[in-house]
Amino acid sequence: MWVRCALWGARAGSQLQSGVLAPCRRHGGAASYSASAQASRVRALIYGSHGDPAKVIELKNLELAAVGGSDVHVKMLAAPINPSDINMIQGNYGLLPKLPAVGGNEGVGQVEAVGCRVTRLKPGDWVIPANAGLGTWQTEAVFSEKALIQVPNDIPLQSAATLGVNPCTAYRMLVDFEQLKPGDSVIQNASNSGVGQAVIQIAAALGLRTINVVRDRPDIQKLMDRLKDLGAEHVITEEELRKPEAKNLFKNTPQPRLALNCVGGKSSTELLRHLAPGGTMVTYGGMAKQPVTAPVSLLIFKDLKLRGFWLSQWKKDHSPDEFQGLILTLCDLIHRGQLTAPACSEVPLQDYQRALEASMEPFVSSKQILTM
Ligand SMILES: NC(=O)c1ccc[n+]([C@@H]2O[C@H](COP(=O)([O-])OP(=O)(O)OC[C@H]3O[C@@H](n4cnc5c(N)ncnc54)[C@H](OP(=O)(O)O)[C@@H]3O)[C@@H](O)[C@H]2O)c1
Numbered sequence: 001m002w003v004r005c006a007l008w009g010a011r012a013g014s015q016l017q018s019g020v021l022a023p024c025r026r027h028g029g030a031a032s033y034s035a036s037a038q039a040s041r042v043r044a045l046i047y048g049s050h051g052d053p054a055k056v057i058e059l060k061n062l063e064l065a066a067v068g069g070s071d072v073h074v075k076m077l078a079a080p081i082n083p084s085d086i087n088m089i090q091g092n093y094g095l096l097p098k099l100p101a102v103g104g105n106e107g108v109g110q111v112e113a114v115g116c117r118v119t120r121l122k123p124g125d126w127v128i129p130a131n132a133g134l135g136t137w138q139t140e141a142v143f144s145e146k147a148l149i150q151v152p153n154d155i156p157l158q159s160a161a162t163l164g165v166n167p168c169t170a171y172r173m174l175v176d177f178e179q180l181k182p183g184d185s186v187i188q189n190a191s192n193s194g195v196g197q198a199v200i201q202i203a204a205a206l207g208l209r210t211i212n213v214v215r216d217r218p219d220i221q222k223l224m225d226r227l228k229d230l231g232a233e234h235v236i237t238e239e240e241l242r243k244p245e246a247k248n249l250f251k252n253t254p255q256p257r258l259a260l261n262c263v264g265g266k267s268s269t270e271l272l273r274h275l276a277p278g279g280t281m282v283t284y285g286g287m288a289k290q291p292v293t294a295p296v297s298l299l300i301f302k303d304l305k306l307r308g309f310w311l312s313q314w315k316k317d318h319s320p321d322e323f324q325g326l327i328l329t330l331c332d333l334i335h336r337g338q339l340t341a342p343a344c345s346e347v348p349l350q351d352y353q354r355a356l357e358a359s360m361e362p363f364v365s366s367k368q369i370l371t372m
Contacts, residue, residue: 042140042141043060043062043138043139043349044141045057045104045138045349046059046060046062046103049099050089050096051089051091052090053086054356056089057103067113069115069117070115070118070146071142071144072113072121072144072145072148073142074110074111074140074142074143075110075140076139077160077161077371078157079106079161079372080194080367081104081368082105083287084132086359094310094312101135102137104134104137105134106128106162106164107128108126108127108128108160108161110124110126111123111124114145118145121145124153125153126150126153128151128160128327130146130147131147131312137349149324149327151331152331155335156340159340162342162367162369163330166197166198167330168323168330169198169284170199171326171329173282173284174258176309177280180258181207182207185208185255186203186260187211187275188210188262188271189213189214189262189267190214192223193262193287196212196262197227197342198339200227200232201231201340202338204231210231211236212232213241213270216237223365233253238267242270255275256279257275257279258280258281259271259275260282261285262287264286264288264289265291269293269294275298275304277303277304278303280307281305282307294306343366345366345368348371349370
C-alpha cells in the first residue's frame with residue numbers, strides 16, 4: 001500500500017522541488033506520484049566560510065525540498081546564540097559542519113508535519129536538536145526524525161530554547177564526577193553564564209551549596225542579588241577570591257570537593273586553591289582563552305583531579321534514550337519551578353547582527369535568543 005506522504009521543508013543548499021511529494025511505501029508495491037503544494041519561504045542565517053561572525057553570517061532565503069518518509073517539517077520558534085555557535089563559525093570548535101552551513105546548535109521548534117514513517121512525533125509537538133550542528137537559526141526546516149528530541153510544550157519557550165545544552169551540561173557535571181550529598185558544596189567561575197545559572201539552580205534542587213565566582217563590574221550588587229535569588233549561597237568576585245579573607249567563606253560552608261571551570265587561566269588556579277583534598281575540577285569552557293595552570297604543590301599535597309567535560313562526547317557515549325531521560329529530568333525541575341531559563345534578550349531573526357554583537361560583548365549577562 002502506498003501512503004501519501006507529506007510535505008514541505010527546507011534544507012540548507014537544497015533546490016526548490018516544486019510540488020513534489022515524497023512517495024512512501026509501507027507494505028510493498030511500486031508506484032510514485034507528484035502533486036502540487038505551496039512552498040513556504042524560509043529565511044536562514046548562513047555562513048559560507050569561517051571567520052568573524054559579524055562578517056561571514058548572512059540572512060538568506062533557502063529553497064525548499066520535499067519531505068521524505070522519515071523526515072519532520074519543523075517551524076523553528078526560538079534559538080539562542082551560545083559561545084559554541086560563535087566558536088563554530090570562527091572555525092575553532094571540536095566539531096565543524098560542512099560549509100555552507102546554517103548557524104545555531106540549539107533551539108526549539110514546533111512540528112508542522114511528519115513523513116509517513118515517523119513514529120515518535122506528531123504535528124504540534126515541540127522538538128530540540130538531538131546533537132550539535134543541526135542549524136537552528138532558520139525559520140523552518142526539514143530534519144530527520146532521529147535528529148530531534150521531543151520536549152513537553154507546556155514549559156516556557158525560553159526554557160525549551162535553552163534546555164538542550166547548558167542545563168544538561170550543568171546536571172551531568174554535578175552528578176558524574178564526585179559523589180556529593182546534600183549539604184556538600186560546589187565552587188564555580190563564570191557563575192552568571194548560562195551554564196552557571198543552571199548549576200546554581202540544579203545544585204540547589206539537589207541540596208548542594210554553591211560558591212559562585214563572577215567578574216567584577218559596576219553593577220555587581222544587582223548581579224549578586226540575581227544569582228542569590230536563583231539559589232546561590234555565596235557570590236564573590238574573582239578579586240575577592242584571591243584575598244586571604246576568602247578563607248572565611250569556609251567557616252560555615254564546607255570546602256568544595258567539586259569545582260566547575262568555565263574560564264581557565266588564573267581564575268581556574270584560584271578554584272583549585274579552594275578545593276578540598278582529593279577534590280575534582282571539571283573544565284568545560286575556556287572563556288579566558290588561557291591554559292589551566294595547576295600548582296605542583298596542590299597536585300602533590302592535595303591530590304586534586306583535573307577532568308574535562310564535553311556534552312557532545314557524553315551523547316556519543318550514551319543512548320538517545322538516556323539523553324531523552326536527562327531532558328525529562330530537567331523538565332521535571334522546570335515544572336516544579338526549580339529551573340528557569342537564563343536571563344535572556346529576545347531578538348527578531350532579522351536583527352541578528354545586533355544579537356551576534358551582544359553575544360560577544362563582556363558583562364552583558366543576558367543570553368541572546370533569536371525569535372523566528
Ligand atoms: N563542554 C561542554 O559540553 C559545554 C556545554 C555548554 C557550554 N560550554 C561552554 O561553557 C561556556 C559558557 O557557555 P554559556 O552558554 O553558559 O555562556 P554565556 O551564557 O554566553 O556566558 C558567558 C560567560 O563567560 C564569561 N566570560 C566571557 N569572557 C570571559 C573572560 N575573558 N574571562 C572570564 N569570564 C569570561 C561571561 O562573564 P561576564 O558576564 O563577566 O562577561 C559569562 O559568565 C562556553 O565556553 C561554552 O562553550 C561547554
